[in-house]
Amino acid sequence: MALRPIDLGLVLAYLAGITWLGARFRKEQRTLADYFLGGRRLPWWALALSVVSAETSVLTIISTPGIAYRSNFAFLQLVLGYLVARVVVSFVLIPRYFRGQLFTAYQFVERRFGRGLKLFTAALFLITRALAEGVRVFAISIVVQVIFRTGVLTAVAVIVALTLFYTFEGGLAGVIWTDVVQLTIYVAGTAIALVVALHALPGGWRQVQEVAELAGGKLRVFDFRFNLHEPYLFWSGLIGGTFLTSASHGTDQLIVQRLLAARNVRQSQAALLSSGVVILGQFALFLLVGAVLFAYYGQFPPATSFTRPDQVFPTFVVTRLPAGLAGLLAAAILAAGMANLSAALNALASSSVVDFYRPIMDRTGDEGHSLIVSRAFTLMWGAVLIAIALGAAHFHQSVLELALTIASVPYGSMLGIFLLGALTQRTTPAGALMGAVSALLALAAVILWTPVAWTWYVPIGTTVTFAVGYAASLFTGRTGSEH
16 A cells, blocks of 8 residues: 555545544435435525535646646636636526426426426436546545556445445535535645645745746746637637536536525525636645645656646655545545536436436426335436446546546537527527437537637537527427426
């Protein structure tokens, strides 16, 4: 094993403690609203931290430093779009989600366009979230492999099994409160690692600045050049980030589920808007870690060269931190991964039950039966994510960029449908579906035959869906309406 006994003890204590904390909420799970929405009793600040925890995950901790280690701070231009999108979602979509007792975002689509389009958007979510989350599970396994020197299969199975247990038992309430604890752990732990790395450099922060300048401006944030093939330029970041986060926070059940768990519209908006302040600080922190480690490993080269940038920060944690701190940081990275995984498992199960199982196979509405089925779907999705994670091990690009690319393909169609439902009255179900399918085909052509960067996928998909969907509706007769 790579860690010292005291560090392993801290990691094991964390794993046991967080599993116990999440599972202890089982007694509060009596209805679907309890299991999937925490009984709509959760405070806005806890939901805000949970949104951040779900959004950043383990990929933020291990891949974002890797991006800065490999290039510069240009990724922050994408984060600016994340902030703009929060305003859009807060005032365009959230008020509509609270008109009625919704469990999933896709019930809004059903009210506006009917069951067929709801099933289409919910299926897109299930496929996209499973693929992206499988990549995230692989990212967690990278950390577990470094800590315990295990194979990929063992690492994936252990982390999924532990997370499954408390998600299965505690429902969304267990997920939210473990998110709050886990976010606190991984932010504090990363900040400590940053201080340790800076202290180890003879020249401190000045040395980091000098190395960054010699490397071609590693601390540079803004790049106002314009082209369609580089993802981290100002306009591609701002526009792409706005559309990407409008889709992820406005149409993806992973985030929308948290917003629906708020007590009312104002608390839901407060949770989403305040999460933007935290997310900006987090990304800046993790990019700064990458730049500092670039200077650190320039002076103290690793024993083995890094084969991928995702390995830089986990390797520093395990090999260079003093006893005790290494265990704390390893637990922090695992905390981020487990927080995001538990959120995804609960979101996948909620959409499976509410959007598919209950309307199609169980019309009795028996809450006890629905709770049993919900837990069964949680277990099923755990097995699916393990399989996807094992497949993701064969890719060699940054796992963060891989996950964002996967999500960007269908997000445009989903956001386009939601905007058609929220902003227009004349759009028909057939028109919206034509727009969504046209966007998927257009993006397939863009990906296969052009060098356009992934940050433009959601803007392109949304624009095509909205334009084609609205135009087609003018020729397909009856308009869509809430019913």
